[in-house]
Amino acid sequence: MKKNISLFLMLFMMVFTFAQKTISGKITDDEGAAIPSASVTIEEPGKDAILAYGITNSKGEYKVTFTSSESNVDLKVKAFNQKPLTKQISNSEQTLNFKMQSEATEIKEVQLKTKMITARGDTISYDLKAFNSKNDRTLADVMKKIPGIEVNTDGTILYQGNAINKFYVNGKDLMEGGYGTINNSLPKDAVQKVEVLENHQPVKILQDKVPSDQAAINIKLKNSVTMTGRGEVGTGFGEPWLWNVKLTPMFFGQKSQWVVNYKTNNMGEQVENEGNILAFGSGWEGRRSNISQNNWLSVENAVTPDLPVKRYLFNSVHYLSANYLTNIDKKKEWELKVNANYTNNAVERESSSNTNDFQQKTQYGTRFLNNFYTDKLKGEIIFTKNAKKGFFKNTTTFSQYWNGDRTNAYRKDSVSERNGLEAVQSPTSSFQNSLSTIIPWKEKMINLKSYISYQDDNQTLEISPANYMQIPYRNSIKDSMKTIDFVPGSFALQRFRIKTLDTSHSANISFTKKGWTFTPQVGFDYSTDKLDTNFDGITTSGQPDFNSPTYENSLKFTEITPSASLGVNYKSEAWSLFASFPVNFNNIKADDVIRNVSKTLNKTTFTPNIFVQYSFASFFKASVNGNISNNFGDIKTAYGGYIMTNPGSFSVMNPNNPIPQTTTKSLGARLEYRNPLNNLFFNVGSRIGDTKNNLISSIFVNPFGFRVTEYLERENKRTSNSYYAEIGKYFPKFKTNASFTFNNTLSKSQLIRNTAFIDNKTIANTVGFKFNNNYFSWMSVDFNASQTWNKQSNIFMTGNLGKSEGYTHNLNVFFYPIENHTIGFYWDQINSKSGDAKYNNGFFDLSYQFSWAKKKVDFELKWMNIANRKVFEKIDFDNAAITSTSMQLRPSQVMFTVKFNFK
Structure with a gap:
């Protein structure tokens, strides 16, 4: 059994080191101003599969690490009111800066259609409407259907198989871990999205100093002031x-x-x-x-x-x-x-x-x-x-x-x-x-x-x-x-x-x-x-x-x-x-x-x-x-x-x-x-x-x-x-x-x-x-x-x-x-x-x-x-x-x- 574990660890190390490449740089507009929140994705040529992605910070800087056996990969950049950019690059470590051309983004409908699952840094957001059914009434009804999330019979919420360490509502920890009451009784109609905070360190002074391997859940309500509840x-x-x-x-x-x-x-x-x-x-x-x-x-x-x-x-x-x-x-x-x-x-x-x-x-x-x-x-x-x-x-x-x-x-x-x-x-x-x-x-x-x-x-x-x-x-x-x-x-x-x-x-x-x-x-x-x-x-x-x-x-x-x-x-x-x-x-x-x-x-x-x-x-x-x-x-x-x-x-x-x-x-x-x-x-x-x-x-x-x-x-x-x-x-x-x-x-x-x-x-x-x-x-x-x-x-x-x-x-x-x-x-x-x-x-x-x-x-x-x-x-x-x-x-x-x- 110990040999099997050693083999498992060796496979991990092979994954770590085999063909990993990092591409970084800066995205600016045609006037040289930094473009924040631009998406940078790496794809293999001719395949509709994303290998890795990154989001530019407030300075327009990005960094993407990926693994591929191909000699070349496609780098794609998208940003609001900018013309999408695609460039084929070599599969190697490099620094690439891009200047995007302005182009008005046409909004064809007044209704804004959000993505079901979005990610920004260590936060993954789930649009609750994408997963509920007509018979669902509470948050727990929908949580059981979200990919990556499980709800045990005792009410414990698991993310990727591990128990969460915090449960927030609008960023506040009211229940101090006893979140079963809210999960079972919060009407789904009051919730805008469910956020998974990966690697969450709940003590703010320790953030970026003492890491955590656990995730937290934050329930973001539609209104900042909400009076709600459930009765039977x-x-x-x-x-x-x-x-x-x-x-x-x-x-x-x-x-x-x-x-x-x-x-x-x-x-x-x-x-x-x-x-x-x-x-x-x-x-x-x-x-x-x-x-x-x-x-x-x-x-x-x-x-x-x-x-x-x-x-x-x-x-x-x-x-x-x-x-x-x-x-x-x-x-x-x-x-x-x-x-x-x-x-x-x-x-x-x-x-x-x-x-x-x-x-x-x-x-x-x-x-x-x-x-x-x-x-x-x-x-x-x-x-x-x-x-x-x-x-x-x-x-x-x-x-x-x-x-x-x-x-x-x-x-x-x-x-x-x-x-x-x-x-x-x-x-x-x-x-x-x-x-x-x-x-x-x-x-x-x-x-x-x-x-x-x-x-x-x-x-x-x-x-x-x-x-x-x-x-x-x-x-x-x-x-x-x-x-x-x-x-x-x-x-x-x-x-x-x-x-x-x-x-x-x-x-x-x-x-x-x-x-x-x-x-x-x-x-x-x-x-x-x-x-x-x-x-x-x-x-x-x-x-x-x-x-x-x-x-x-x-x-x-x-x-x-x-x-x-x-x-x-x-x-x-x-x-x-x-x-x-x-x-x-x-x-x-x-x-x-x-x-x-x-x-x-x-x-x-x-x-x-x-x-x-x-x-x-x-x-x-x-x-x-x-x-x-x-x-x-x-x-x-x-x-x-x-x-x-x-x-x-x-x-x-x-x-x-x-x-x-x-x-x-x-x-x-x-x-x-x-x-x-x-x-x-x-x-x-x-x-x-x-x-x-x-x-x-x-x-x-x-x-x-x-x-x-x-x-x-x-x-x-x-x-x-x-x-x-x-x-x-x-x-x-x-x-x-x-x-x-x-x-x-x-x-x-x-x-x-x-x-x-x-x-x-x-x-x-x-x-x-x-x-x-x-x-x-x-x-x-x-x-x-x-x-x-x-x-x-x-x-x-x-x-x-x-x-x-x-x-x-x-x-x-x-x-x-x-x-x-x-x-x-x-x-x-x-x-x-x-x-x-x-x-x-x-x-x-x-x-x-x-x-x-x-x-x-x-x-x-x-x-x-x-x-x-x-x-x-x-x-x-x-x-x-x-x-x-x-x-x-x-x-x-x-x-x-x-x-x-x-x-």
Whole structure:
């Protein structure tokens, strides 16, 4: 595999060096005045294909780099009110100046027809009208059809396969990465164009000094002051009565912006995730993250199908959010942002499974009926100054959870049948503050960063009756496994609390000269976790005593890491380089009061990170990147007592184990091509990864599926090698956008199961195809399909065992038989094959929509799951076991919805 990567890198270098030529010069008019914004293109003689292009700057200067095997090429110059110029030149490095003759450009029509895709420097602009269909209503509807852009199911926007780092509206970052609300609710009619800002550095003082390999999205509205938004109100027929309400008014002005969002439904839409942070900006802005609970304890969960969420989610959700941005100074450099959201959600879920354990030659069945309750509040205050002469950003975040989960569990095996009621209460409080400032000092920049986070998780798991469980145990690591016998009718209780303090502080100074920026930095990180747990239950005689230290934990885990690093950045017209060379002085201590055990680790590590990108021939970008990282575990891998993480599993660490150490190395290469002149985009790349651990997971599974997970001291390794490719093209003549993706991943890992060493090997292949067409005035089509082939193999999974295939497609066809009338047909197909078992699952929906064009109001009647399919079946592989599962789906339902724009 490493040879393949080396070959890939050699091919890159050949592309860099083979026949590359640069032509530069100046364009003037017949009076000698510079002509800005003139286009200069290079073409091969007799071929209607552009090799490279450039745009003159304000001084009339241009520079074009291209690759061609021809001895001569055609150079063409075009400018407004100038006579086009064409000259055949030799394929060589040269400087050419041109004087153009004045010629009035005749405008044949009053209407100005803009290009669908235009490029200027690192900005690519998409005219939204060129890609929408009659049935599209929001920005997200159209974004999915733009070449080079993808929208994942979680709302994340990808450009050329990579996530964006910023999402702007009229140049302002209102949502701070949580852009799902705007993308899903901004009416398409309010948008003039979508701009992709390639290699975007969001911190203005760092632009042209510290490069970035990520892109950003800027939504340019038709009006500089816009009051808009989207709303839906729907009711449905089913059991129970269905509702769906979405109200999202928005305002975008020159000084302030705001979005208010309220969504509620019980018909399977997962609206509560719209507040998730999807774009994290630049590390120079401080630290950003999606706040979550430390979910150590859980009930046994029903399995979810690999389907669109709307097919299986039984919910009752209320989600309210508000985002506000305003400039607080006359220069409009300082911004205040206030963001808040509240979620109240109840979810029901049900599944039944049958498991065949090949290692133990046993079978058992399970059935879980879940009720999940989420009650969450989050608030955020952000002060920002982002100017060419300085940067400041302070983010304060507070979150509170009041979550609770319930399960009615049922198990059946060759010995007995058991029922159990399970409940988890998990309140959490958290507070974070992130500060970053960049201060210019003569020719230098000083960056100070500080991050403080405190979180308190308190969880309680209760199981009744306790004898529902048949959990393995042993009093010492050398004992053989036994089964705990609980007193019939009694209950078991696992208590858990962890308090976490995490701080990080750093200071650096940057020197810039001739495109190079050097940034030496010193930092100090301090974190501490305090864990307290205990397990209570009543057992029969001769069983373990839960009052013994074996089932308790009182652990303090402290990590102190001073660090020193050097950042090296370079930016030119063709080259971008980012590299950091940090040295970390790791000091870790774990104090187990109950066992009177104290572990320490003091180790110095070097963790370099390098990214290099080369742009050539106007349309190509080639890059390589590599990094080494070290992780020394955390409190999750340092405790010594038993913890019942869920009613089917105990987790335990060996108190005599050393502190975990993990070293990860990765290397990647990538080639991109994006040509807005012929609407063609593609990228291809490869990545290898290698992870070494000093501890290995050892799982003991009894014949009934209950398990104990331990970690033993033994060096083991995980490897992953992947190749991927994506190509997309828009065909304007046919109003069609099509793209093709491919991914191949080979991964290897190791573990111990019931004392047997298992060396897992997994091969995964995925092929995807996307197609949408708006050619006909009476019909539009959206089609997405993917095919997967997976193979897991080990000493137990041989032959056809472990082989699986999957095919999914989503087809949406809209017919427009009469003006303002739309008939929609929706087909989701999910097929799976595992060994001799095959499952074909098809879902069909039908809709009719009448549009009141004058008021911009839509009336929709939609019938979902016409075939009334109520269960979904699939097969999963787990090292030495195969599980077939049947999951509950939403039944057939009919919804009537009124949809409208606020303005």
